[in-house]
Amino acid sequence: MDKKPEKTMRKFGLIGKDISYSFSQNYFSLKFKxxxxxxxxxxxxxxxxIEDFKKIVLKTEHLSGVNVTIPYKETIIPFIDKLDKKAKKIGAVNTIKLTKKGKTKGYNTDIYGFKKAIKPALKKRHKKALILGTGGASKAIAFVLKELDIKFYFVSRKASEKASYTYNTLTEDIISKxxxxxxxxPVGTFPNVNESPDIPYNGIGSKxxxxxxxxxxxxxxxxxxGKNKGATTLNGYNMLVYQAEKSWKIWNK
Known part of the structure; x- marks a missing residue:
């Protein structure tokens, strides 16, 4: 009796810089098990x-898909053959699928992850938001807030066309509204766990x-x-799980 041909190993991965702490590798390894x-x-x-994407990543045999994290969610775009409509609109990619012909298509699953993670906490009063930071991840957040009809304003260290506020122009009144x-x-990420964004926390309340x-x-x-002021607090874990599962669906379509 002939043996069934063995299935080819499928490889997936995460592109980033200094990512030994990464959620994705641990999550997917456990998922596979x-x-x-x-x-x-x-x-x-x-x-x-990012130039190493072509030299190293795309030269990997049997590669089916990759996730993208800091600092390459925006700079990866010129290296991708095609973009999903939403990823194109956002201008940031965190998931790439490789076709059998070796072509690449970029997606943004952060929007799915964030929307699913924040929606249960939203009330009718939540009409205005501040986004701290203007990097690739912030673009997906802004996209979702727009979909949810929530007004948002960017906060950055330096004044720019994109940022409505800088950290030193924020007041308790702005925070309260x-x-x-x-x-x-990335302020507050391990190992710099004692750091936090420099905002007037006294403006935060239970709403x-x-x-x-x-x-x-x-x-x-x-x-x-925020918790000390009675606020509802959410970390990024659920968002990461949701976006990872969405990536897995895309890779297996």
């Missing part, structure tokens, strides 16, 4: 330059939602300060 998904591996591609505050900056895209530590200094 728990769900008995054979012939699949997930690895980190720690790239010092924006009842959703989302940290898209606020503080959402931190960071998941390590699970309760950042930003969230602790």
């Amino acid at each position: 728990d769900e008995n998904i054979k012939q699949a591996t997930y690895q980190n591609f720690d790239l010092q330059n 924006h009842q959703i505050i989302i940290n898209c900056s 606020h939602i503080l959402f931190d895209l960071i998941y390590n530590p699970s309760e950042t200094e930003f969230l602790k300060q």
Whole structure:
């Protein structure tokens, strides 16, 4: 009797810089084990330059898909053959699918993850938001807030056309009038767990939602300060799980 041909190993991974702490590798490795998904591996591609995407990542045999994290969600775009409509509109990519012909298509699953994670906490009063940070992740957050009809304003260290406020122009009054505050900056990530975005926390009250895209530590200094003021606090873990599962669906379409 002829043996069935063995299935080809499918490889997946994460592109980023200094990503040994990464959620994705651990999450997918456990997923493959728990769900008995054979012939699949997930690895980190720690790239010092985005130019290494073609030299290293695309040269990997049997690669089916990759996730993209800081600082390459925007700079990866010129290296991708085609963009999904939403990813094109946002201008940031966190998921790439490779076709059998070796072509690449970019998607943004952060929008799905964030929307699913924040929606249960939203009330009718939540009409205005502040987004802390203006990097690739903040673009997906802005896209979702627009879909939810929530007005948003960017906060950055430096004044720019994009940022309505800088950290030193924020007041308690501004904070009190924006009842959703989302940290898209890396401030407070492990190992710098004692740091937090420099905002006037006294403006925060029990009607606020503080959402931190960071998941390590699970309760950042930003969230602790919000909790002390009675705010609803959410970390980035559920968002990461939802966006990872969405990536998996895209890779297996």
